[in-house]
Amino acid sequence: MIKKIVFPILGLLTVLSCTDKNKSLADSKTETEFKIDYEKFTLDNGLEVILHVDKSDPIVAVATVMHVGSNREEPGKTGFAHFFEHMSFNDSENTPVGANRKMIPEWGGSRNGGTSNDYTVYYEVVPKDAFEKILWIDSDRFGYMINTVTEAALEREKQVVKNEKRQRVDNAAYGYTNEIIRKNLYPEGHPYNWTVIGSLPDLQAATLEDVKTFYKKYYGAGNASLVIAGDIDVEETKALVKKWFGEIPRGPEVKPLEPKPVTLEATKSLYFEDNFAKLPELRIVFPTVEEYHKDSYALNILGQLLSGSKKAPLYKVIVEEEKLAPNVGSYQSSSELAGEFIFRVRANETIDLDSVKVAIDKGLAMFEAEGVNTKDLKRIKAEQETNLYRGVSTVLNKAFQLVQDNEFIGDPSYITETAKLTNAVTAEDIMRVYNTYLKGKNYLMTSVVPKEQLNLAITESTEAKVWIEEVKKDVANEEVSQGEEAVYEKTPSKYDRSEPDFGELPLFKSPIVWKGKLENGMTVTGIENNEVPLVEFDITIPGGQLIESIEKAGVSSLLSDLLMQGTKTKSAADLEEAIGMLGASINMYTTNEDFHVTGSCLAKNFEETIALIKEIILEPRWDEKEYNRLKQALETNLKGREANPNFIASSNFNKLIYGENHPFGVPTSGNFESVSKITLNDLQEYYLKLSPKDANFHLAGALTKAQTLDKISILNDWKNDAIVIDNYTIPEQNKANTLYFIDVPDAKQSVLYIGKLALSQTNEDANNLSFANEIIGGGSSGQLFQTLRIGKGYTYGAYSSISSNKEVSPFTVRTSVRANATLKSLDIIKEMLTNYAENFTDKEVELTKTKVLKSQTRAFESLGAKLGMLRQMSKYNKAEDFLVKNQEELVNMKLSDYKEVIGTYLNEKEMIYVVVGDKKTQFEEVKKLGKTVIELDIFGNKK
Secondary structure (H helix, E strand, C coil), X not given: CECCCCCCCCCCCEEECCCCCCCCHHHCCCEEECCCCCEEEECCCCCEEEEEECCCXXXXXXXXXXXXCHHHCCCCCCCHHHHHHHHHCXXXXXXXXXXXXXXXXXXXXXXXXXXCCCCEEEEEEEEHHHHHHHHHHXXXXXXXXXXXXXXXXXXXXXXXXXXXXXXXXXXXCCCCHHHHHHHHHCCCCCCCCCCCCCCHHHHHCCCHHHHHHHHHHHCXXXXXXXXXXXXXXXXXXXXXXXXXXXXXXXXXXXXXXXXXXCCCCCCEEEEEEECCCCCCEEEEEEEECCCCCCCHHHHHHHHHHHHCCCXXXXXXXXXXXXXXXXXXXXXXXXXXXXXXXXXXXXXXXXXXXXXXXXXXXXXXXXXXXXXXXXXXXXXHHHHHHHHHHHHCCCHHHHHHHHHHHHHHHCCCCHHHHHHXXXXXXXXXXXXXXXXXXXXXXXXXXXXXXXXXXXXXXXXXXXXXXXXXXXXCCCCHHHCCCCCCCCCCCCCCCCCCCCCCCCCCCCCCCCCCCEEEECCCCCEEEEEECXXXXXXXXXXXXECHXXXXXXXXXXXXXXXXXXXXXXXXXXXXXXXXXXHHHCCCEEEEEECCCEEEXXXXXEHHHHHHHHHHHHHHHHCECCCHHHHHHHHHHHHHHHHHHHHCHHHHHHHHHHHHHHCCCCHXXXXXXXXXXXXXXXXXXXXXXXXXXXCCCCCEEEEEECCCHHHHHHHCHHHHHCCCCCCCXXXXXXXXXXXXXXXXXXXXXXXXXXXXXXXXXXXXXXXXXXXHHHHHHHHHHCHHHCHHHHHHHHHCCCEEEEEEEECCCCCCEEEEEEEEEEHHHHHHHHHHHHHXXXXXHHHCCHHHHHHHHHHHHHHCCCCCCCHHHHHHHHHHHHHCCCCCCHHHHHHHHHXXXXXXXXXXXXXXXXXXXXXXXXXXXXXXXXXXXXXXXXXXXXXXXXXXXXX
């Protein structure tokens, strides 16, 4: 997996703190530096270890950062750091084959890895009873895997990485832009001249010896930092770390790379015709400074000042005045060796990018003339204070912060210094970095335009060259398998490196839920949590798509956007500023069945945030200018999603199962036909249907019940009457055993959606079906993933799930497979589904029980997860202890129960198949599956 870990955007140095666990942080007036407590020590082999104790939940997070990313590669052997990350998750000397991807989810944990320009990270979160098991499996991956690598494993993982590139790059609009930027911004030989995923020809040419050489050079204990955070005993953990990690070889010294910023001798302008893009996009990239450079903090704030609000100059010119695009972005992106300041505009359909460039120049001239608004600077710092807490609100995020700063700056506590440096940025600093790095400087500019729309590219730009894979039929080296296990002599150890036993099972305890009610009928539920001085909240109003007409689908979604564009006394910019000055966030969105108002803020700012919520709900501005802008933006987004094969597959799958006369058959944001009919009056009529009487206010965070009810009592002025929500008839399911094919010319992958309507979340079988899905499609341990990715190398991932609604909802299998493996993948999925009930044994019963029960110890750690629990309670009228009851239901399920629920709801012959791929090579192939095949266009119309 290619991953850039997003660490906290750090803000104000002075923050609220509270040492009394029984006292709400909202009441605390003690101010102190923000810090994360830790203990650090170094093993004899050079491995630096950081421990952080957090006993708020019975879970442990483990993260290892290797100081090796794509910047350590060389031309001709690119993509190795990322490829090796994949290889590391396969086998190791003292663990069963495939254990890392399969066993950790079965212990109730989650795991993954990521590679960037500069590092590779591996991480897991598990219930505390599996803590030593994680140290065993993680240390074995780190120090004892290289002898297990075989030619077969090497070739299989090449196909997985190829599929990742096809999914993220080749089959995605604007997927090649990053490659174009890197090749032309950084000179040949520079460590950032290539992408993290590298060149597929380089990858295909990789040998077993190449892999072993890379491992020996970079995977020594002296080139890594290990962090363990969570419910641990420090002295016991030290002993366990020494046991499991202490014998890993130090490895050769890996010297730090010096910063290597670049300059451009001249401005470059390049264009590229994108097979998937439906909208023209302009990016302008200025070379700047590396991470931790003193100027990076001012550049970060500069990006927000230029485009991050409705008062920002680029937004004013590009979005409001010229109406060239629905939004604009500008931001600093720093890596270990160099940095980039980027302007990005995805314009409206048919907009000439020359006009966008002129508008950017106009916006920058406005910024130069007006300078830095001190109020905007204050607002940005207030937002960063809240973001600081959000960024360390889980044990895994704390672990990431500690381990990154340790490995790259040598100080796990550098978050405190970063906060100081950010808070110290002045208006003069911002103008200085603007003049130093942007004004009058050379840059790289890319115009990515839809096929056959070169007239939209920047005038006199030069064509960008990229290598594009040709996926061919029946390529022998793409048919891979598990192969034989490696034969090797185990690395000697003074310890028994066999799998350790589980520790004491942590008992899952439902969070304490309090309940209340407002005078206007709104129900209030909450969970008090004082780990960080934050609150997150949600108002769920029943209705969603169900109370809008199908002919004007998208009304509720458009209304959710418009209500955030000001109030009677505040313009859109004023409202945005008021929210920002509190460091808060407020959002609205609609779903199939509900309309949501959500937010988060520091607990000390909750009262003022709720006052803004009241104003937004009760005093809408109904600004026609903003309405027209939003409708234009929606039409632009509708056009853009025509380029997304996954959206094409999911939207047409829903249309096929729900039909044209059910709201769920249309996306929540509508389609071109429905949106064209919407008027401002339609939004106003829908607004009158939003009522508090059946609504639910959910809150999780650092406030008591009494504090919450007191501060939200001002919402009693909201008094709309409740409305009756219509029931819709599910159409006859007469499309079973049919395959629908949708052509996306030259697609490198085929997107597969397979399934049928199953049941409502209110159905007494809902939990049982969810449990029954775990074995076939629940994460990386599921049979779909294990077969299609691990066994065959056909895909980057394959999963199945059951949607959760009051309405009858579908079971779906979802995956994207390489184009020339489409039929093979369909055959495998069909066989799995057909034989699932028959092959389900008592072994799967016990595995499901273990996996689900253990995963619940970490399922409700974050404030957002706690809100999700409250939503389930209110929407489906569940008791406070419903999670405990769910566990009891799971424990009592017998094999016959699983077979019955699978047979009732997962009958393969009742399912439909949707395939989105290249017709030229795959249409005749899929006919061999034995289904009735019907071709549709991307909108679901028969061809």
